[in-house]
Amino acid sequence: MGDLVTGEAVVLDLRVARLASRAVAFAFDVAVQFGLLLLVFLIFPVGFDDALQSALALTTTVAVMVGYPTAVETLTRGRSLGKLVMGLRVVRDDGGAIRFRQALVRALGGFVVDFWVLGLGGAIALFVSLFSAQGKRVGDYLAGTVVIHTRVPKREVSPTEMPPQLADWASGLDLSLLPEDLALAVRQYLTRYPELNEKAKWDLGVRLADDVGAAIRSPRAEYTHPHAYLAAVLAERRRRAS
Structure with missing residues:
Protein backbone atom coordinates (compact mmCIF):
# COMPACT_ATOMS: atom_id res chain seq x y z
CA MET A 1 0.00 0.00 0.00
CA THR A 150 -8.55 0.52 -8.39
CA ARG A 151 -9.22 -2.94 -6.99
CA VAL A 152 -8.29 -2.21 -3.40
CA PRO A 153 -9.28 -4.18 -0.29
CA LYS A 154 -12.31 -2.78 1.46
CA ARG A 155 -11.67 -0.99 4.74
CA GLU A 156 -13.95 -0.49 7.69
CA VAL A 157 -14.81 3.18 7.98
CA SER A 158 -17.48 5.07 9.84
CA PRO A 159 -20.63 5.47 7.71
CA THR A 160 -21.03 8.92 6.22
CA GLU A 161 -24.21 10.65 7.34
CA MET A 162 -26.46 12.23 4.73
CA PRO A 163 -26.92 15.99 5.29
CA PRO A 164 -30.73 16.29 5.50
CA GLN A 165 -30.87 19.41 3.35
CA LEU A 166 -29.15 17.59 0.47
CA ALA A 167 -31.04 14.28 0.57
CA ASP A 168 -33.52 15.12 -2.18
CA TRP A 169 -30.80 16.54 -4.41
CA ALA A 170 -28.54 13.50 -3.91
CA SER A 171 -31.32 11.05 -4.77
CA GLY A 172 -31.38 12.31 -8.35
CA LEU A 173 -27.64 12.06 -9.03
CA ASP A 174 -26.09 9.79 -11.64
CA LEU A 175 -23.34 8.26 -9.54
CA SER A 176 -22.38 5.63 -12.09
CA LEU A 177 -19.91 8.18 -13.49
CA LEU A 178 -18.02 8.57 -10.21
CA PRO A 179 -14.59 6.87 -10.53
CA GLU A 180 -13.58 4.45 -7.79
CA ASP A 181 -10.29 6.20 -7.09
CA LEU A 182 -12.04 9.55 -6.66
CA ALA A 183 -14.65 8.03 -4.34
CA LEU A 184 -11.81 6.53 -2.30
CA ALA A 185 -10.09 9.91 -2.04
CA VAL A 186 -13.36 11.48 -0.86
CA ARG A 187 -13.82 8.74 1.75
CA GLN A 188 -10.30 9.35 3.04
CA TYR A 189 -10.97 13.09 3.24
CA LEU A 190 -14.24 12.64 5.15
CA THR A 191 -12.71 10.09 7.51
CA ARG A 192 -9.80 12.38 8.39
CA TYR A 193 -11.75 15.62 8.30
CA PRO A 194 -11.58 16.18 12.10
CA GLU A 195 -7.77 15.89 11.98
CA LEU A 196 -7.28 18.65 9.39
CA ASN A 197 -6.67 22.32 10.00
CA GLU A 198 -9.25 24.79 8.72
CA LYS A 199 -7.33 25.71 5.57
CA ALA A 200 -6.81 22.07 4.62
CA LYS A 201 -10.47 21.27 5.28
CA TRP A 202 -11.55 23.95 2.85
CA ASP A 203 -8.85 23.75 0.16
CA LEU A 204 -8.85 19.97 -0.18
CA GLY A 205 -12.64 19.84 0.13
CA VAL A 206 -13.10 22.36 -2.69
CA ARG A 207 -10.63 20.49 -4.90
CA LEU A 208 -12.34 17.14 -4.36
CA ALA A 209 -15.80 18.68 -4.74
CA ASP A 210 -14.79 20.21 -8.08
CA ASP A 211 -13.53 16.83 -9.31
CA VAL A 212 -16.66 15.04 -8.11
CA GLY A 213 -18.92 17.70 -9.61
CA ALA A 214 -17.19 17.35 -12.98
CA ALA A 215 -17.43 13.56 -12.84
CA ILE A 216 -21.14 13.33 -11.93
CA ARG A 217 -22.06 16.47 -13.88
CA SER A 218 -23.65 18.16 -10.90
CA PRO A 219 -21.33 20.83 -9.49
CA ARG A 220 -21.42 22.10 -5.93
CA ALA A 221 -23.51 25.21 -5.30
CA GLU A 222 -21.49 28.13 -3.90
CA TYR A 223 -23.55 28.19 -0.68
CA THR A 224 -22.96 24.46 -0.02
CA HIS A 225 -19.94 23.57 2.09
CA PRO A 226 -17.59 21.09 0.37
CA HIS A 227 -17.82 18.68 3.31
CA ALA A 228 -21.62 18.58 3.13
CA TYR A 229 -21.54 18.16 -0.65
CA LEU A 230 -19.05 15.28 -0.53
CA ALA A 231 -20.82 13.65 2.41
CA ALA A 232 -24.13 13.71 0.51
CA VAL A 233 -22.57 12.11 -2.57
CA LEU A 234 -20.85 9.37 -0.60
CA ALA A 235 -23.87 8.66 1.61
CA GLU A 236 -26.14 8.35 -1.42
CA ARG A 237 -23.62 6.08 -3.11
CA ARG A 238 -23.51 3.84 -0.04
CA ARG A 239 -27.32 3.80 0.21
CA ARG A 240 -27.67 2.57 -3.37
CA ALA A 241 -24.96 -0.02 -2.94
CA SER A 242 -26.71 -1.46 0.11
Whole structure:
Protein backbone atom coordinates (compact mmCIF):
# COMPACT_ATOMS: atom_id res chain seq x y z
CA MET A 1 0.00 0.00 0.00
CA GLY A 2 1.48 3.33 -1.03
CA ASP A 3 0.55 6.64 0.56
CA LEU A 4 -0.13 9.71 -1.55
CA VAL A 5 0.30 13.02 0.24
CA THR A 6 -1.72 16.00 -0.91
CA GLY A 7 -0.55 19.59 -0.88
CA GLU A 8 -2.29 19.97 2.46
CA ALA A 9 -0.26 17.08 3.94
CA VAL A 10 -3.27 14.75 3.96
CA VAL A 11 -2.30 11.13 3.47
CA LEU A 12 -4.48 9.18 1.06
CA ASP A 13 -4.21 5.39 1.31
CA LEU A 14 -4.14 4.50 -2.38
CA ARG A 15 -2.48 1.33 -3.58
CA VAL A 16 0.29 2.35 -5.98
CA ALA A 17 0.73 0.11 -9.04
CA ARG A 18 4.11 -1.53 -9.38
CA LEU A 19 6.25 -2.50 -12.33
CA ALA A 20 4.77 -5.91 -13.17
CA SER A 21 1.14 -4.82 -13.45
CA ARG A 22 2.10 -1.65 -15.32
CA ALA A 23 4.22 -3.66 -17.76
CA VAL A 24 1.31 -5.95 -18.61
CA ALA A 25 -1.01 -2.96 -19.06
CA PHE A 26 1.61 -1.30 -21.28
CA ALA A 27 1.87 -4.44 -23.43
CA PHE A 28 -1.91 -4.36 -24.04
CA ASP A 29 -1.77 -0.70 -25.00
CA VAL A 30 1.21 -1.18 -27.33
CA ALA A 31 -0.65 -4.01 -29.07
CA VAL A 32 -3.61 -1.68 -29.63
CA GLN A 33 -1.37 1.11 -30.92
CA PHE A 34 0.48 -1.14 -33.35
CA GLY A 35 -2.84 -2.56 -34.50
CA LEU A 36 -4.04 0.97 -35.25
CA LEU A 37 -0.81 1.74 -37.10
CA LEU A 38 -1.12 -1.43 -39.17
CA LEU A 39 -4.70 -0.55 -40.06
CA VAL A 40 -3.72 2.97 -41.09
CA PHE A 41 -0.79 1.82 -43.20
CA LEU A 42 -2.93 -0.81 -44.94
CA ILE A 43 -5.27 1.90 -46.16
CA PHE A 44 -2.49 4.45 -46.63
CA PRO A 45 -2.76 6.22 -50.00
CA VAL A 46 -0.07 5.37 -52.52
CA GLY A 47 1.33 7.37 -55.39
CA PHE A 48 3.14 10.03 -53.39
CA ASP A 49 6.86 10.56 -53.67
CA ASP A 50 9.13 8.94 -51.08
CA ALA A 51 9.73 12.12 -49.06
CA LEU A 52 6.01 12.84 -48.71
CA GLN A 53 5.22 9.25 -47.82
CA SER A 54 7.94 9.29 -45.15
CA ALA A 55 6.55 12.53 -43.70
CA LEU A 56 3.02 11.15 -43.65
CA ALA A 57 4.20 7.90 -42.05
CA LEU A 58 6.06 9.81 -39.32
CA THR A 59 3.07 12.09 -38.67
CA THR A 60 0.72 9.11 -38.47
CA THR A 61 3.03 7.26 -36.09
CA VAL A 62 3.30 10.23 -33.73
CA ALA A 63 -0.46 10.83 -33.92
CA VAL A 64 -1.21 7.25 -32.89
CA MET A 65 1.55 6.84 -30.29
CA VAL A 66 0.76 10.18 -28.62
CA GLY A 67 -2.85 10.74 -29.61
CA TYR A 68 -4.17 7.34 -28.53
CA PRO A 69 -3.06 7.46 -24.88
CA THR A 70 -3.92 11.16 -24.61
CA ALA A 71 -7.45 10.75 -25.95
CA VAL A 72 -8.26 7.54 -24.12
CA GLU A 73 -6.89 8.60 -20.74
CA THR A 74 -8.63 11.97 -21.01
CA LEU A 75 -12.02 10.47 -21.92
CA THR A 76 -11.82 7.67 -19.33
CA ARG A 77 -10.19 9.83 -16.64
CA GLY A 78 -7.02 7.78 -16.53
CA ARG A 79 -7.85 4.32 -17.83
CA SER A 80 -6.48 3.00 -21.12
CA LEU A 81 -7.46 -0.46 -22.36
CA GLY A 82 -4.44 -2.05 -20.71
CA LYS A 83 -5.10 -0.30 -17.41
CA LEU A 84 -8.74 -1.34 -17.54
CA VAL A 85 -7.72 -4.98 -17.96
CA MET A 86 -5.25 -4.77 -15.07
CA GLY A 87 -7.47 -2.70 -12.78
CA LEU A 88 -5.25 0.39 -12.88
CA ARG A 89 -5.89 4.10 -13.22
CA VAL A 90 -3.75 7.21 -13.62
CA VAL A 91 -4.46 9.88 -11.00
CA ARG A 92 -2.85 13.16 -10.02
CA ASP A 93 -0.32 13.17 -7.20
CA ASP A 94 -3.05 14.47 -4.86
CA GLY A 95 -5.36 11.55 -5.75
CA GLY A 96 -7.64 13.53 -8.06
CA ALA A 97 -8.68 12.57 -11.59
CA ILE A 98 -6.40 13.59 -14.45
CA ARG A 99 -7.42 15.93 -17.25
CA PHE A 100 -6.25 16.58 -20.81
CA ARG A 101 -3.08 18.40 -19.76
CA GLN A 102 -1.81 15.55 -17.58
CA ALA A 103 -2.73 12.94 -20.19
CA LEU A 104 -0.91 14.85 -22.96
CA VAL A 105 2.24 15.40 -20.88
CA ARG A 106 2.32 11.70 -19.92
CA ALA A 107 1.90 10.63 -23.54
CA LEU A 108 4.60 12.99 -24.79
CA GLY A 109 6.96 11.95 -22.00
CA GLY A 110 6.31 8.30 -22.81
CA PHE A 111 6.90 8.74 -26.53
CA VAL A 112 9.97 10.96 -26.35
CA VAL A 113 11.76 9.85 -23.17
CA ASP A 114 10.37 6.70 -21.58
CA PHE A 115 9.83 4.29 -24.46
CA TRP A 116 10.45 5.21 -28.07
CA VAL A 117 12.55 8.18 -29.22
CA LEU A 118 15.11 8.18 -26.40
CA GLY A 119 13.77 5.37 -24.24
CA LEU A 120 15.40 2.41 -26.01
CA GLY A 121 12.16 0.47 -26.06
CA GLY A 122 11.32 1.14 -22.41
CA ALA A 123 14.77 0.92 -20.82
CA ILE A 124 14.57 4.45 -19.40
CA ALA A 125 11.04 3.88 -18.06
CA LEU A 126 12.20 0.66 -16.41
CA PHE A 127 15.26 2.27 -14.85
CA VAL A 128 13.37 5.30 -13.50
CA SER A 129 10.48 3.19 -12.17
CA LEU A 130 12.81 0.88 -10.26
CA PHE A 131 14.22 3.85 -8.34
CA SER A 132 10.86 5.54 -7.73
CA ALA A 133 9.04 4.89 -4.46
CA GLN A 134 5.74 5.15 -6.34
CA GLY A 135 6.81 3.34 -9.50
CA LYS A 136 6.78 6.52 -11.57
CA ARG A 137 8.30 6.88 -15.01
CA VAL A 138 9.56 10.17 -16.46
CA GLY A 139 6.16 10.99 -17.95
CA ASP A 140 4.57 10.66 -14.50
CA TYR A 141 7.10 13.03 -12.95
CA LEU A 142 6.53 15.60 -15.70
CA ALA A 143 2.73 15.37 -15.48
CA GLY A 144 2.50 15.08 -11.68
CA THR A 145 0.68 11.75 -11.85
CA VAL A 146 0.89 8.26 -10.42
CA VAL A 147 -0.70 4.94 -11.42
CA ILE A 148 -2.79 3.19 -8.77
CA HIS A 149 -4.79 -0.01 -8.38
CA THR A 150 -8.55 0.52 -8.39
CA ARG A 151 -9.22 -2.94 -6.99
CA VAL A 152 -8.29 -2.21 -3.40
CA PRO A 153 -9.28 -4.18 -0.29
CA LYS A 154 -12.31 -2.78 1.46
CA ARG A 155 -11.67 -0.99 4.74
CA GLU A 156 -13.95 -0.49 7.69
CA VAL A 157 -14.81 3.18 7.98
CA SER A 158 -17.48 5.07 9.84
CA PRO A 159 -20.63 5.47 7.71
CA THR A 160 -21.03 8.92 6.22
CA GLU A 161 -24.21 10.65 7.34
CA MET A 162 -26.46 12.23 4.73
CA PRO A 163 -26.92 15.99 5.29
CA PRO A 164 -30.73 16.29 5.50
CA GLN A 165 -30.87 19.41 3.35
CA LEU A 166 -29.15 17.59 0.47
CA ALA A 167 -31.04 14.28 0.57
CA ASP A 168 -33.52 15.12 -2.18
CA TRP A 169 -30.80 16.54 -4.41
CA ALA A 170 -28.54 13.50 -3.91
CA SER A 171 -31.32 11.05 -4.77
CA GLY A 172 -31.38 12.31 -8.35
CA LEU A 173 -27.64 12.06 -9.03
CA ASP A 174 -26.09 9.79 -11.64
CA LEU A 175 -23.34 8.26 -9.54
CA SER A 176 -22.38 5.63 -12.09
CA LEU A 177 -19.91 8.18 -13.49
CA LEU A 178 -18.02 8.57 -10.21
CA PRO A 179 -14.59 6.87 -10.53
CA GLU A 180 -13.58 4.45 -7.79
CA ASP A 181 -10.29 6.20 -7.09
CA LEU A 182 -12.04 9.55 -6.66
CA ALA A 183 -14.65 8.03 -4.34
CA LEU A 184 -11.81 6.53 -2.30
CA ALA A 185 -10.09 9.91 -2.04
CA VAL A 186 -13.36 11.48 -0.86
CA ARG A 187 -13.82 8.74 1.75
CA GLN A 188 -10.30 9.35 3.04
CA TYR A 189 -10.97 13.09 3.24
CA LEU A 190 -14.24 12.64 5.15
CA THR A 191 -12.71 10.09 7.51
CA ARG A 192 -9.80 12.38 8.39
CA TYR A 193 -11.75 15.62 8.30
CA PRO A 194 -11.58 16.18 12.10
CA GLU A 195 -7.77 15.89 11.98
CA LEU A 196 -7.28 18.65 9.39
CA ASN A 197 -6.67 22.32 10.00
CA GLU A 198 -9.25 24.79 8.72
CA LYS A 199 -7.33 25.71 5.57
CA ALA A 200 -6.81 22.07 4.62
CA LYS A 201 -10.47 21.27 5.28
CA TRP A 202 -11.55 23.95 2.85
CA ASP A 203 -8.85 23.75 0.16
CA LEU A 204 -8.85 19.97 -0.18
CA GLY A 205 -12.64 19.84 0.13
CA VAL A 206 -13.10 22.36 -2.69
CA ARG A 207 -10.63 20.49 -4.90
CA LEU A 208 -12.34 17.14 -4.36
CA ALA A 209 -15.80 18.68 -4.74
CA ASP A 210 -14.79 20.21 -8.08
CA ASP A 211 -13.53 16.83 -9.31
CA VAL A 212 -16.66 15.04 -8.11
CA GLY A 213 -18.92 17.70 -9.61
CA ALA A 214 -17.19 17.35 -12.98
CA ALA A 215 -17.43 13.56 -12.84
CA ILE A 216 -21.14 13.33 -11.93
CA ARG A 217 -22.06 16.47 -13.88
CA SER A 218 -23.65 18.16 -10.90
CA PRO A 219 -21.33 20.83 -9.49
CA ARG A 220 -21.42 22.10 -5.93
CA ALA A 221 -23.51 25.21 -5.30
CA GLU A 222 -21.49 28.13 -3.90
CA TYR A 223 -23.55 28.19 -0.68
CA THR A 224 -22.96 24.46 -0.02
CA HIS A 225 -19.94 23.57 2.09
CA PRO A 226 -17.59 21.09 0.37
CA HIS A 227 -17.82 18.68 3.31
CA ALA A 228 -21.62 18.58 3.13
CA TYR A 229 -21.54 18.16 -0.65
CA LEU A 230 -19.05 15.28 -0.53
CA ALA A 231 -20.82 13.65 2.41
CA ALA A 232 -24.13 13.71 0.51
CA VAL A 233 -22.57 12.11 -2.57
CA LEU A 234 -20.85 9.37 -0.60
CA ALA A 235 -23.87 8.66 1.61
CA GLU A 236 -26.14 8.35 -1.42
CA ARG A 237 -23.62 6.08 -3.11
CA ARG A 238 -23.51 3.84 -0.04
CA ARG A 239 -27.32 3.80 0.21
CA ARG A 240 -27.67 2.57 -3.37
CA ALA A 241 -24.96 -0.02 -2.94
CA SER A 242 -26.71 -1.46 0.11
